[in-house]
Amino acid sequence: MKGGSIFVRGRLLPLFVWIFGLLLVWEGTSWMLLHVVETPLAQSKLPYVHEVLSTLWKYSGTLLKEGAATFGNAGVGFLIGAVAGASLAVLMSLSKTIERLTFPYAIASQMIPILGLAPIIYGIVRDEQTSRIIISGYITFFPVALNMLRGLRSVDPSALELMHSYAAKPWAVYWKLRFPAALPGLFGGLKIAAPLAVTGAILVELMGAQHGIGVIMLRNLYYGSSHTYMFWSTVIVGALLGIVSYWLISLIERLVAPWQPEFRPKGGSR
């Protein structure tokens, strides 16, 4: 079981069939709503796929620009949050005191609806760029810290003993053993956080920003049914931003930590 063509037939074909089938069902349902059932606001509820695609194409410049504004701010916040979270994880693994101090709060913050803070932060900062960065960073911070800490702890004890027997310095233990072991955990946290960071950024935009994909989404929603296709285009762009963020992290993970079991080619059947 190896070789490119079989891989494509085995994995990608079903996925394409799924996507294509979904689009067909969408287009069919849209037609049904419009001409057979004649629901009010039919096109707003489920617009024609081809209309949305043509709108996407027509306004791709605007959508790209606004999407980039959202994505850029979310990305900056995401990076800051990730670095801070990873640093906290290292500190927690180094010092019992810091761990005791922060761990309960980190766990509690996982149970709290963080996105609810978006309007509050916007209310305090009153600057769309800064508040986008803050909320994305804050959302990223805890999942990364917790998952990274779990990774740092997941070191094979016999490997640790080997390092001991070589009289390895603490920093060598970290550099050669703990960091590589922590990478899967770190990327797990990053993958959780990436789409959330984008969501947070868009949410801040809805609170009254000037630029960003969230702003045109809201605007076209309030203009009513004449702007339906544009509204759906913004929704699709928002979705794509989230998916792309996740996909980017996965790509980096494959490059940085390619030894993980889930990247191995599947052998056998079942």
Place this chain on the structure above:
Amino acid sequence: METNSVREASFMGSSGKEMAQPALTATQKNAVAVPKPAEATASRGGSRMLKRIFSAGVLLPVLAGVLFLGLWEFEFFHKIFDLKKYQLPLPTAIATTMRDNFSMLLSYTGYTLTEAVLGMLVGSAIGFLIALAATAWPRWGSGSLTLVAALNAVPIVALAPIMNLWFGDGIGSRIAIVTATTMAAMAINAYKGMAAIDPLALDLMHSYAAGKPAVFRYLRIRNSLPYVFTALKINATASMIGAIVGEFFFSSKGLGYLLSNSIKVAKMPLGWSCIVLAAIAGVLFYLVVERLEKVFIKWHPSQRK
């Protein structure tokens, strides 16, 4: 070399003697530690250790929290970040607002929690069914998993207006939003649990000539339960977020509605009260799910002390 996790110390058995650990009793030193899965919290050795960790582990964060609130109350943060009181209300002001609007806040919290719980139940059920289908027909099912994972990356904010168009602006649209946000975690986790079975157990089932339904009933579903509860714990938080974000836009009730409205009319203390209650409700919801997990999968190794 200093390791700080008690768990590692117990892993390392007698070689961990030179580490700066609190004195262990003789029995623990020689006890063979059972390796625990990554989800388990650090094991604690003995009652004296437990007391020490407990006291330090509770006292320190509580003190830090009190200090934080104190600095906030005495306007330390306002001075540093140059904030006005109407931007960041004082804790006492928030507490007063909570007391004054207690009955309204309580009913809104109940409303939002209802949305979250109902949506989570529907979403988790659908997610579990998707996982079942994906396990039963792997070739075509994995595609559906990819689609669901893609749905997970879609910002809730984009879903909210669409669900509003479909289900009106009643409770239905929020339940739909929460359903959409909780489906993926359950589908992916349950699928993992159904796929990650012991090959020996599968061989045993085959040697008994067990058919697909029997393998599912006795092996796969049971093996997926811990994963299912992990997903439920993730979803407990996600569903609260979904419900609150859904209420930001087209609602006339609920914590999210009150929160966004309070900010718009600059009633910051009321907005903060909503956040506090949402946090409390979220934590309670999470703890209830955790409790259920303890009750339902007592037999699983991850639950062992």
